[in-house]
Structure formats: C-alpha cells, structure tokens
Amino acid sequence: QPSVVSEGFRILFFFWSGLFFLHKSLVLVVSLPRGRLPPENLYLRQLFLPDFRLVSVHIAEALATLVITALWWAYGQLEYYYFLPVCFLVLLPLVSVVLKQQGSACSTHTLMLIVLIASVPFVAAIHLGKLLWRNPGRLVDPSDGLLHVLISMVAILLAWFCRSNKPIIVLWMVHSLVLSLSLLERWLICRINWKEGRIWWIFAQVAVLAIYVANLLHNFSEGFAVKNSEALVLGTSFLWLALASALTLSVNWRICVTQYHAWQQRNGTFTLASHNRSPGLPGAASPRQAVPRGSWAGDTNVLGNMAVIPGQGGQGGQGQGPDDPAQLGA
Numbered sequence: 177q178p179s180v181v182s183e184g185f186r187i188l189f190f191f192w193s194g195l196f197f198l199h200k201s202l203v204l205v206v207s208l209p210r211g212r213l214p215p216e217n218l219y220l221r222q223l224f225l226p227d228f229r230l231v232s233v234h235i236a237e238a239l240a241t242l243v244i245t246a247l248w249w250a251y252g253q254l255e256y257y258y259f260l261p262v263c264f265l266v267l268l269p270l271v272s273v274v275l276k277q278q279g280s281a282c283s284t285h286t287l288m289l290i291v292l293i294a295s296v297p298f299v300a301a302i303h304l305g306k307l308l309w310r311n312p313g314r315l316v317d318p319s320d321g322l323l324h325v326l327i328s329m330v331a332i333l334l335a336w337f338c339r340s341n342k343p344i345i346v347l348w349m350v351h352s353l354v355l356s357l358s359l360l361e362r363w364l365i366c367r368i369n370w371k372e373g374r375i376w377w378i379f380a381q382v383a384v385l386a387i388y389v390a391n392l393l394h395n396f397s398e399g400f401a402v403k404n405s406e407a408l409v410l411g412t413s414f415l416w417l418a419l420a421s422a423l424t425l426s427v428n429w430r431i432c433v434t435q436y437h438a439w440q441q442r443n444g445t446f447t448l449a450s451h452n453r454s455p456g457l458p459g460a461a462s463p464r465q466a467v468p469r470g471s472w473a474g475d476t477n478v479l480g481n482m483a484v485i486p487g488q489g490g491q492g493g494q495g496q497g498p499d500d501p502a503q504l505g506a
Contacts, residue, residue, distance in 0.1 A: 194261075197238075197241065197261075197262060197265045198265060199223075200234055200237060200238050200241075200265070201238070201265040201266070201268050201269060202223050203223050203224075203225060203231075203234050204231070204234055204235065204238065204268075204269035204272075205268060205269050205272040206220050206223045206224045207223070207224055207225045207226075207231045207234075208231065208269055208272065208273050208276075209273050209276060210228050210231070212276070214226065238265075238266050238269075239266070241262060241266070242262060242263065242266045244388070245258075245259055245262045246259065247388075247389065247393060248393065251336075251393045251394075253393065304322075307322065308322075317371075318354060318358055319358075319368050319369065319370045319371055320371050320375070321371070321373065321375035321376040321378070321379045321424075321427070322375055324351075324376075324379040324420070324423075325375060325378055325379045325382055327347070327351050328379060328382035328383045328385075328386050328420075329382060329386075330347065331344055331347055331348065331383075331386040331390070332382070332385060332386045332389055334347060335386060335389045335390035335393075335394050336389060336393075336394065338396075339396060339397050339398050340396060340397075340398035340399035341396035341398070341399035341400055341405055341408065341409055342398075342399040342400060344390060344409070345399070345400060345408065345409065345412050348412050348413060348415075348416040349412065351416060352412075352415055352416050352419050355416070355419035355420060355422075355423050356419060358423050359419065359422055359423055359426065362423070362426045362427070363426070370427045371427075372427050372428050372430065372431055373428070373431075376423075376424040376427050376428050377424065377428070379420065379424060380420060380421055380424045383416070383417055383420045383421075384417065386413075387413045387414070387416075387417055390409055390413055391406075391409060391410055391413060396409065
C-alpha cells in the first residue's frame with residue numbers, strides 16, 4: 177500500500193523478508209531429510225540443525241508463510257511476481273529431499289513421496305469426514321474441539337465471501353457466549369468431561385487464521401456500523417480469540433504441564449560437588465543435598481547448573497560427611 181508505507185521502507189522490508197525466507201529455505205535444505213549427517217562444508221554446517229524438533233518449527237513457519245502469501249495473492253492484494261519467489265523458496269527443500277533419496281530421483285519411492293505431500297489436504301478432509309461419520313454427535317458437543325474447529329472454518333468462509341459484517345459478528349458473539357459458559361463450567365462447576373487433545377490446538381490456529389482474513393484481507397462494506405466497521409470487527413474478533421485461547425489452554429492444561437516436565441527432563445543437567453574440608457573442623461562446610469535446577473528451599477547457592485541447599489544433619493548443624501553413602505546414595 178504505497179499510500180500507507182513509504183517506498184524506502186517497503187524496499188527495506190522486502191529485502192529483510194527475502195533474507196528471512198532464504199535462511200529458512202537453506203536451513204531446511206541442509207537439515208533434511210531427517211537423520212542425515214552434518215555437511216562437511218564449514219559454512220553449511222552453521223545452518224545444520226541436528227534436532228528434528230527445531231527442523232519441524234522451520235517447516236511449520238515455511239508452510240505458514242506460503243499459506244499467508246497465497247491468501248494475499250488469491251485475494252488480489254499481492255502480485256504474482258511476489259508470490260512466485262516464495263513458492264520457489266518453499267519448494268526448494270522438497271526438491272532437495274527428492275534428489276537426496278537413494279537411487280534415481282524419478283524412482284517409485286520419490287513419486288510416492290510427492291503424491292503423499294500433495295494429497296495432505298485431501299487426506300485431512302477425508303479423515304475429518306470419517307470422524308464425523310463414526311460419531312456425528314461430536315458436531316453438537318461443546319466439550320469436543322471438533323465443533324469449535326468447524327465454527328472457525330465457517331468464520332473464514334464468512335470473512336472471505338460476505339460483504340456484510342453482520343453474519344461473522346453474530347457468529348463470533350454467539351460463539352463467544354458459548355466459550356464463556358464453557359469456561360465457567362471448567363473453572364466453577366466441573367461436571368462435564370472435557371475431551372482434551374490436539375484438536376484444540378487446531379481450533380486455536382484456525383481461529384487465528386479467521387481473524388487474520390477478517391481484519392487484514394477483507395473490508396466489509398455493509399452491516400453494523402459501516403463507518404466504524406474495522407474497529408467493530410477488530411474488537412469482536414479479538415474478544416473471540418481471547419476466549420478461544422483461554423478455553424484451549426484450560427482443556428489442555430494437563431498436556432501443557434506434561435510437555436513442560438518432559439522439556440525439563442530433556443534439558444536439565446545435574447552435577448554433584450564434593451567438599452575437601454572434613455566435617456567437625458572449624459569452618460568446615462555443612463553437608464549439602466543436590467536438588468534440581470529451578471527448585472527453591474531456603475537460601476540456595478547455585479554452582480554451575482545445580483542448586484544446593486544445606487542438609488539436615490545432627491546437633492549444631494553437624495551431620496554426616498559429604499562422602500557418606502547416606503548423603504549421596506539418593
């Protein structure tokens with residue numbers, strides 16, 4: 177939008193975003209396929225990620241960039257010559273994975289890989305249809321995230337095709353009321369068995385996409401408060417998103433805590449420090465007990481990656497020595 181952003185800033189932003197997309201693409205080219213060895217080249221090794229969890233983050237960001245750019249292009253807000261380079265940078269890692277496959281690049285295995293990637297949206301739609309066919313009651317069950325996902329998809333369609341803001345605002349207000357009642361039930365009544373799972377994260381992501389389309393891609397020309405339509409849509413949508421995020425976290429809170437504990441165990445380190453002074457001598461250090469990093473009990477001293485606290489010894493703080501098995505056995 178030349179009337180909003182100056183030409184110099186647009187050039188700077190285009191250059192910076194191009195470097196960002198190029199970095200994502202190079203990281204995926206060097207790090208994929210999963211389980212490969214680091215490259216011998218020193219410069220390429222700086223881009224290599226051995227942890228596939230980090231690679232997955234880059235894959236998700238690249239796909240999100242492609243989807244958002246495709247939406248801008250499909251809506252006429254972006255010219256095709258800006259969209260094609262993004263497609264090239266996202267497809268470059270896929271081509272690299274195909275070429276790195278054992279055997280010929282045109283083998284049956286490679287062809288099946290390409291077909292599998294291209295059919296992901298259709299497979300997801302078929303899977304969703306099977307879920308609804310097996311249990312149609314999930315469409316009217318507010319304790320299941322599937323109902324909320326479908327409402328978010330309807331919001332995207334209303335934001336994309338409707339000139340009036342009435343349908344989407346009414347949908348958001350009614351669903352916000354349902355979300356508010358659901359939160360009250362979760363926090364106060366606690367009688368409904370809420371079904372936790374990944375479907376709630378999908379609901380939150382689709383809700384963000386619906387708000388993105390309604391506020392940034394579409395301009396409503398009819399409906400409630402036409403002159404202040406942008407502010408009305410923005411306020412209503414963010415209220416809906418806040419309630420949706422709160423309910424998602426509330427239902428999946430146990431999963432969040434479990435993942436946090438798994439992250440602690442994966443990244444925590446423990447070290448035992450011994451003391452040279454013998455117990456009972458003047459100025460001798462008192463026995464100490466190792467505790468995990470991040471724990472707190474009284475006055476703690478941090479040595480490297482371990483926190484230590486004074487142990488409970490005998491009279492006068494004199495206990496067993498630090499090398500005693502009763503102290504270090506656990």
